[in-house]
Amino acid sequence: MEIRTDRLTLRRARESDLVEVNAFMAHPGAMQYWSTAPHRDLDETRIWLRAMIDAPAETSDDFLIEFGGRVIGHAGSYPLPDFGFILHPDYWRRGLGYEAASAAIHHIFETRTVAALTADVDPRNAGSIGLLTKLGFQKTGEARRTYCIAGEWVDSLYFRLDRPAGIFTAVLGR
Secondary structure (H helix, E strand, O other): OEEEOOOEEEEOOOHHHHHHHHHHHOOOOOOOOOOOOOOOOHHHHHHHHHHHHHOOHHHOEEEEEEEOOEEEEEEEEOOOOEEEEEEOHHHOOOOHHHHHHHHHHHHHHHHOOOOEEEEEEOOOOHHHHHHHHHOOOEEEEEEEEEEEEOOEEEEEEEEEEEOOOOOOHHHHOO
């Protein structure tokens, strides 16, 4: 399964992606607001990648993002309806995150019966909050001390994107 945009290919993960995935999962800037600390080594990334590969198809719609033939990030849902994305900082501020996330969201709503997608974001992560807002997500709530990452408690903001009208309406009974 591949999704192509003007500049990107979104595709399923493979074991051969390990080194490129580790490049962003071990990067302190990319992982600054992620729900875990940066990966310490390839073995930690191997476990994360293996979970992505082995995720049940009925609860997962996750993609790696390729740009210029290189894996630069991740976008998608696992478990559905939780939506997330991450890009290596070398590729920030080029519209690539929006392009990838838009394509993944469109695919999910076209092929899944979820009524909405949700996202959990660190309140300090202005870039992700801006991207979620641009994608149409609305803030639905917040909570304190939701994750303990490397000994530091962080908070969460919660967002929701409802299914656009007209997509799978017969399946959802609307």
